[in-house]
Amino acid sequence: MKGGSGDMVSTSDDKSPEEPAARGGAEAGAVPEEAGVKAEAAPKTRPAPEDDPEPEPASESASESASEAASEPGAGSRAGAGKASGVPLGKEARSAGDGGGGEVLLEVDGLGKHFPVTAGVLRRQVAAVKAVDGVSFTVRKGETLGLVGESGCGKTTTGRMIMRLLDPSFGRIVFEGRDITKLSQKRMRPLRRDLQMIFQDPYSSLNPRQTVGAIVGAAFRLQKIQTEQGVKKAVQELLELVGLNPEHYNRYPHEFSGGQRQRIGIARTLALRPKLIVADEPVSALDVSVQAQVVNLLEDLQDELDLTYVVIAHDLSVVRHIADRVAVMYLGKIVEIADRDDLYERPMHPYTNALLSAVPVPDPSRREGRDRIRLQGDVPSPLDPPPACRFHTRCWKAQDICKQVEPPLVELSPGHQAACHFPENTTVSATDLVAAQSAVTKGAADSGTLKKGKADSVDD
Numbered sequence: 176m177k178g179g180s181g182d183m184v185s186t187s188d189d190k191s192p193e194e195p196a197a198r199g200g201a202e203a204g205a206v207p208e209e210a211g212v213k214a215e216a217a218p219k220t221r222p223a224p225e226d227d228p229e230p231e232p233a234s235e236s237a238s239e240s241a242s243e244a245a246s247e248p249g250a251g252s253r254a255g256a257g258k259a260s261g262v263p264l265g266k267e268a269r270s271a272g273d274g275g276g277g278e279v280l281l282e283v284d285g286l287g288k289h290f291p292v293t294a295g296v297l298r299r300q301v302a303a304v305k306a307v308d309g310v311s312f313t314v315r316k317g318e319t320l321g322l323v324g325e326s327g328c329g330k331t332t333t334g335r336m337i338m339r340l341l342d343p344s345f346g347r348i349v350f351e352g353r354d355i356t357k358l359s360q361k362r363m364r365p366l367r368r369d370l371q372m373i374f375q376d377p378y379s380s381l382n383p384r385q386t387v388g389a390i391v392g393a394a395f396r397l398q399k400i401q402t403e404q405g406v407k408k409a410v411q412e413l414l415e416l417v418g419l420n421p422e423h424y425n426r427y428p429h430e431f432s433g434g435q436r437q438r439i440g441i442a443r444t445l446a447l448r449p450k451l452i453v454a455d456e457p458v459s460a461l462d463v464s465v466q467a468q469v470v471n472l473l474e475d476l477q478d479e480l481d482l483t484y485v486v487i488a489h490d491l492s493v494v495r496h497i498a499d500r501v502a503v504m505y506l507g508k509i510v511e512i513a514d515r516d517d518l519y520e521r522p523m524h525p526y527t528n529a530l531l532s533a534v535p536v537p538d539p540s541r542r543e544g545r546d547r548i549r550l551q552g553d554v555p556s557p558l559d560p561p562p563a564c565r566f567h568t569r570c571w572k573a574q575d576i577c578k579q580v581e582p583p584l585v586e587l588s589p590g591h592q593a594a595c596h597f598p599e600n601t602t603v604s605a606t607d608l609v610a611a612q613s614a615v616t617k618g619a620a621d622s623g624t625l626k627k628g629k630a631d632s633v634d635d
């Protein structure tokens with residue numbers, strides 16, 4: 176069990192996140208489709224990978240779990256890896272349409288996870304950890320959605336539900352137009368190739384007793400997929416794609432640095448040519464000097480392989496670099512969601528403001544006049560979250576209404592939604608805000624100018 180309130184109680188769930196089998200389901204899918212791998216010319220080598228400090232030994236047991244987990248079969252084959260450009264591309268280099276309009280790949284609607292807390296011999300449920308409590312968002316093809324918030328606010332649980340490693344307590348997950356919320360694990364299996372997860376810890380996610388070739392190639396073998404030039408060639412192409420030396424096929428994980436191991440994990444994830452990757456804190460275990468390189472790699476791969484990402488991070492600077500849109504979570508709920516630049520330049524929710532004020536600003540001229548907002552106390556227990564606005568116990572703007580009425584997410588400027596009674600950086604009047612909030616709350620969102628909770632006057 177994770178920290179926070181959950182430490183105090185005994186909880187149960189069908190597929191605990193800590194459970195190896197569940198954890199592995201995502202990587203499980205590491206089964207590349209034949210066509211996707213063999214059809215492509217060998218991709219160009221990435222820009223030189225990092226040489227970060229001496230690698231540390233990997234944790235054996237955890238590595239094994241992840242490795243075993245990687246054996247879950249996927250199905251079928253699908254053509255279509257992108258072309259390697261060999262040129263690092265940031266968000267700046269992308270076409271304007273990326274992450275904007277376009278087809279919705281993933282839709283999450285009112286999704287929630289309440290972990291039951293049981294007591295006594297009969298294990299009666301006495302309470303619930305409300306880890307995620309009704310989150311909604313969409314992710315378009317080719318887009319990167321960043322999911323940020325302090326530890327314990329439900330980011331990982333949301334990611335695991337999207338991957339169907341955890342069964343949601345309520346809400347819906349729609350992937351490519353298909354409701355996958357209640358699909359059995361058996362029926363999910365063919366979808367595993369499309370939905371992949373990158374885990375935080377490159378030290379514990381690779382089996383130290385297997386060579387890189389065996390780790391990355393496991394999926395080919397398990398699926399009995401014959402590649403045109405053999406598994407070795409296909410694996411070497413993947414290694415090259417993530418910027419590793421294909422000649423290192425026979426090396427063991429301990430021979431690589433942390434950043435290189437994360438690249439091995441990424442190669443394993445890519446073997447299936449997934450459509451959606453949930454990356455849970457993909458760089459937070461890495462040396463700071465290496466983080467940017469792995470983030471750049473993820474961006475390159477997204478462009479080349481037409482990937483869509485949900486990137487989970489507590490570090491807003493990482494998300495700022497990689498995300499097109501950012502959703503800020505607090506205690507199981509999304510409190511603000513907006514385009515990246517809009518969110519960073521005009522945060523509306525006080526919580527977002529507080530998080531942003533803690534992000535270091537390298538440019539001294541922009542640092543001036545910028546006050547660090549220090550939030551009081553820890554995130555309250557999701558066992559018994561504060562009523563109404565969950566942030567009111569730590570919010571310097573809170574008034575009585577914040578303790579009594581839950582503010583719904585309301586669009587205060589185009590594409591920018593916030594759930595707050597006293598939003599900042601907006602010119603929406605108090606009257607319009609109240610009207611928009613009640614329209615959402617009452618579910619009467621489709622009349623007149625108040626479409627889906629859109630406020631009458633917006634600031635841009």
Ligand SMILES: Nc1ncnc2c1ncn2[C@@H]1O[C@H](COP(=O)(O)OP(=O)(O)OP(=O)(O)O)[C@@H](O)[C@H]1O
Pocket residue numbers: 176177178179180181182186187188191192193290304305306324325326327328329330331332333489557
């Ligand atoms: N299997 C479980 N049983 C009971 N409670 C759980 C379980 N998994 C997570 N939780 C609790 O749910 C809440 C949300 O956890 P989650 O890991 O999703 O948050 P997070 O934002 O990803 O935090 P972190 O960055 O620390 O992983 C936490 O209070 C956590 O203790």
